[in-house]
Amino acid sequence: MSVYVQGIIFLSCINLIAVLGLSLLTGFTGSFNFGQAGFLAIGAYVSTIMTMKLHAPFAVALASGMLASGGVSFLLGFPTLRLKGDYFAIATLGFAEAVRLLVENLEKVTGGSRGIVAIPTKTSLTTLVPLTLALVWLMRNYIGSRHGRSCVAVREDEVAAQAIAVPVFRYKQISFFVNGLLAGLAGGFLAHYVGFIQPSMFGIQKSTELIVMVIFGGMHSVTGAVVSAVILTSLPEILRAAAAWRLVMYGAAVVFIMVVRPEGLLGSWELTFQSLRNLGTGSARLARDLYSRVVHGHA
Amino acid sequence: MIWQEIINGISIGGVYALIAVGYSLVYSVLNFSNFAHGEVLMLGAYVGFYALTALHAPFWLALGLAVVLGGVIAMALEKIGYRPLRLRKAPTLYFMISAMGLSIFLQNFTLVTIGPNFRTYPEVFSFAPLEFGTLSIGSLDVIIFVTTAFCLGLLTWFIYKTRLGVAVQAAAYNMRVASLMGINQDLVVSIVFFMAGASAGIAGVMFGMKYTVYPWMGALTIKAFIAAVVGGLGSLPGAVLGALLLGITETFAAAFVSSAFRDLFSFALMIVIIILRPGGLMGVLAKEKA
Amino acid sequence: MDMLSIDNLCKNFGGVKAVDSFRCAVAEDRIHAIIGPNGAGKTTIFNLITGIYEPDQGSIQFDGTEITGLQPHQIAHRGIARTFQNIRLFPEFSVLENIQTAGHLRANYSVFEGFVPSPRRLRQERAIREHAMDLARMVGLADRAGEMARNLPYGHQRRLEIARALALDPKLLLLDEPAAGMNPDETQKLIEFIQEIKERFHLTILLIEHHMEVVMELCDHITVIDFGKVIASGPPAQIQNDPLVIEAYLGVGA
Numbered sequence: 026m027s028v029y030v031q032g033i034i035f036l037s038c039i040n041l042i043a044v045l046g047l048s049l050l051t052g053f054t055g056s057f058n059f060g061q062a063g064f065l066a067i068g069a070y071v072s073t074i075m076t077m078k079l080h081a082p083f084a085v086a087l088a089s090g091m092l093a094s095g096g097v098s099f100l101l102g103f104p105t106l107r108l109k110g111d112y113f114a115i116a117t118l119g120f121a122e123a124v125r126l127l128v129e130n131l132e133k134v135t136g137g138s139r140g141i142v143a144i145p146t147k148t149s150l151t152t153l154v155p156l157t158l159a160l161v162w163l164m165r166n167y168i169g170s171r172h173g174r175s176c177v178a179v180r181e182d183e184v185a186a187q188a189i190a191v192p193v194f195r196y197k198q199i200s201f202f203v204n205g206l207l208a209g210l211a212g213g214f215l216a217h218y219v220g221f222i223q224p225s226m227f228g229i230q231k232s233t234e235l236i237v238m239v240i241f242g243g244m245h246s247v248t249g250a251v252v253s254a255v256i257l258t259s260l261p262e263i264l265r266a267a268a269a270w271r272l273v274m275y276g277a278a279v280v281f282i283m284v285v286r287p288e289g290l291l292g293s294w295e296l297t298f299q300s301l302r303n304l305g306t307g308s309a310r311l312a313r314d315l316y317s318r319v320v321h322g323h324a
Numbered sequence: 325m326i327w328q329e330i331i332n333g334i335s336i337g338g339v340y341a342l343i344a345v346g347y348s349l350v351y352s353v354l355n356f357s358n359f360a361h362g363e364v365l366m367l368g369a370y371v372g373f374y375a376l377t378a379l380h381a382p383f384w385l386a387l388g389l390a391v392v393l394g395g396v397i398a399m400a401l402e403k404i405g406y407r408p409l410r411l412r413k414a415p416t417l418y419f420m421i422s423a424m425g426l427s428i429f430l431q432n433f434t435l436v437t438i439g440p441n442f443r444t445y446p447e448v449f450s451f452a453p454l455e456f457g458t459l460s461i462g463s464l465d466v467i468i469f470v471t472t473a474f475c476l477g478l479l480t481w482f483i484y485k486t487r488l489g490v491a492v493q494a495a496a497y498n499m500r501v502a503s504l505m506g507i508n509q510d511l512v513v514s515i516v517f518f519m520a521g522a523s524a525g526i527a528g529v530m531f532g533m534k535y536t537v538y539p540w541m542g543a544l545t546i547k548a549f550i551a552a553v554v555g556g557l558g559s560l561p562g563a564v565l566g567a568l569l570l571g572i573t574e575t576f577a578a579a580f581v582s583s584a585f586r587d588l589f590s591f592a593l594m595i596v597i598i599i600l601r602p603g604g605l606m607g608v609l610a611k612e613k614a
Numbered sequence: 615m616d617m618l619s620i621d622n623l624c625k626n627f628g629g630v631k632a633v634d635s636f637r638c639a640v641a642e643d644r645i646h647a648i649i650g651p652n653g654a655g656k657t658t659i660f661n662l663i664t665g666i667y668e669p670d671q672g673s674i675q676f677d678g679t680e681i682t683g684l685q686p687h688q689i690a691h692r693g694i695a696r697t698f699q700n701i702r703l704f705p706e707f708s709v710l711e712n713i714q715t716a717g718h719l720r721a722n723y724s725v726f727e728g729f730v731p732s733p734r735r736l737r738q739e740r741a742i743r744e745h746a747m748d749l750a751r752m753v754g755l756a757d758r759a760g761e762m763a764r765n766l767p768y769g770h771q772r773r774l775e776i777a778r779a780l781a782l783d784p785k786l787l788l789l790d791e792p793a794a795g796m797n798p799d800e801t802q803k804l805i806e807f808i809q810e811i812k813e814r815f816h817l818t819i820l821l822i823e824h825h826m827e828v829v830m831e832l833c834d835h836i837t838v839i840d841f842g843k844v845i846a847s848g849p850p851a852q853i854q855n856d857p858l859v860i861e862a863y864l865g866v867g868a
Contacts, residue, residue: 057420104599110416111357111557112598115549119591126588163729170728170735171718171742178704178715180417185702187686188664188695189716189782199725233428240421245706269436276429283422284408293706 033259034150038157039214041254043235045164046207048243048250051236053168054200055180056106057114060121061235064205066128066227067094068212070135073144073222083147087213094209098201106197121232128224140223148218160207165247165295176200230272237275240282242290249291328459329575335465337571338472339534342527343548344555344563345479346520352496352558353516356416359423360401361524362545363430368394368525369532369541370434373443383448387471387529394525395518401426402517407510427542435539443537468530475526476564479519483560492516496558550594556604565605569593615678617642617786617818618663623672625655625662625842632658634842636672640786644834645812645819651862655842656822657699660788664696665689677785691719695784697775699791699822705764709755709774710746712763716781717742749777752811768795780815787811789821793828805831830854838862 043065051058072090075081081089105116128135135141167173178186179193186193216222238257243250261271282289294300317323343365350358368390375386405422449467453460483489494502495512503509531544547570555566570590577589597604618640625633633655640646648656661667663674665686674682681689695716704712721738728735750756753773758766763774772792779787792808793801805828812819823829829836829850836853838846840862846853853859 055415055417057417059424104595108598111420111549112553114420115357115546115553116591116595118546119594123588123591126585130585166731167725167728170731171714171721171723171739172725172728174707174711174715175718177707181704181706182702184666184686185698185704186715187666188690188698188702189778190687190690190719191715192685192687233424236421236424270432272428272432273436276425276427276432279425280405280422280429281425283414283418283425284405287409287414287418 046204060117063121064208065212068209072213098205333572333575341567362542368528372529398521562606696788
């Protein structure tokens, strides 16, 4: 397998891990998180400091990044999760900016705006791919559970959710925390794959890319999140030449999706054995119909 | 010394007020935060810039163009990105996402077509600063202050003294009932967006004159949001009050603490107000009707 | 014993007294109605009972315990279920899923088991699903179980909302204008339906209604309010003849 294809797989998995968290928080629970890059940054920097300054094993470093990011989101949740949608979005945006500012100004620890280089490349496909698939499986289970249904209830109508005894704040908190863990993990993998980190990698642009992936496929479907993460990671690599226009098209695509098909590429369709069978019988039926019309003149 | 900072704060606050009022207007009628508002400001700034430099237009014409084009662009954005959602009664989340998409599109389109270079407005006014003892107010600040005051006055007159303005108020209060009373929803929404866009256009020119013009200056819209929230989302006088407060807080933070963390202070101010007084300083907290 | 006991309930909204010294006692196993002109404060009282608003004054006791000041989900957990005047379903969920979301009280598997399935989870999920199907069948929506809630006609949506409320295994059911928008035939079916579920699930019911035939036929006790205050309280026959009530409100089909 060429290095090029390998690179796409690495980045797709890393983005997918971050997107899974965001899909849970923004897609399924309905809390618009515009600052995902901030959590990635926490995971990236904490794990890097662990490997490079404290010589910790990779797994420990990753776990530290995850817990740091998860812990911060847990604390951040207290003042912010009770806020209305717009307020929460702005608060997360502000948070990501605050993280970036802090990183830029704590030069001794984080290397300031120049960042940290020569990070040992410990991310390997043999750990990353199975782990990513496992996380997808875990997330699918959660969404299909009573907890996942409660999250969707929170998204659809908070007042009604309360009326059926769903503790709204609690579920938002859980989603926010899980998102923090996953984003922190993605950040750790990212740092130890790319080999360097700088604050500019974790700005609004990164947050936007991840949100777009969720919108594109993952607001109502975990399968959709997977598909869109892979497609939207590969596409820019394939369309290298049009790099400058990439964000222009992103923006247009987002508006287009919202106006035409807000449920994204796959809607609520999930890949299951049942849905594959349905596809099978559906296409068989369609084929039979077409045959009938062509040969007999009617259905 | 303090008074000088206060004057600086009020000066920038005035610009924030123009943006915040447009933002609050849209919020009060459609109940969502128009994240693309800042991009109208940015386009207004560019329009003014090119009018002055490429067309060698007199200042009043450049400003006029920014106003009109700002309004028109805002109306177009509404038609493309929000109206379809409004007709479908889509949840607020979708509006915000669409707004984000429009914002990204406009920012990057400008970046790719016009380029990332910072542009400076030519000097339009060059009379000496006004002096009051130890205080001095730059000529530009005076112009900005007068212009924003005039625009806010005009807006206030329109909303409270004209028939169309009353229709806007009715729609802001309850869109559905207003439309049942014969008020044309689409028309009211277009007018609101025009006014918001026009004020953003002016703010863009003002901001461009005071600082510089660049494709992502629309990020200023965050300040407008903070100002509107502090003053009370949906309240126009609140937006002005919040903006002035924000301008002063920021200036003080930059002068006496650290300019790097100036933006953090703005966010902190917002968080504090939200926690202590969720409806904002002047806002009416609309509890969701069950 | 009284299932619900409200005393001196007051709520102001910016100077307007929406609810003023409201008192009411709903006996167990009874059907009780709150009626009054539009804007009298009826839904506000429901919102106060269910914890959406916090009262400025007064106390609400449910099944012997004080519930004033509790959060809405806590109150629902204790056994008060409600429907809404403007129907609040979960539009992106199917009929079955809507009911299932309320079935979570019959399960207690943890968040961890949400991520990593356990036998207990599988068992409880099966139970929730069966329970939801039963309720769907009872309201006549079993054949539409997989349809999106937002695609249902109005009447079906009302029934679905009631089914969802019943999934909570409530002791007290609050119905906010259940007969709104129904023709006489549907209204009659609704009356029978309410009587049926009351018997079957041993419910105490408190309802807000404008359809007088529903109120007169179903209720054991009626409280009449106007401008947030109680103006009369008693059995249907007494209310029908009360001059204050007639003056304030009736005049429309009694």
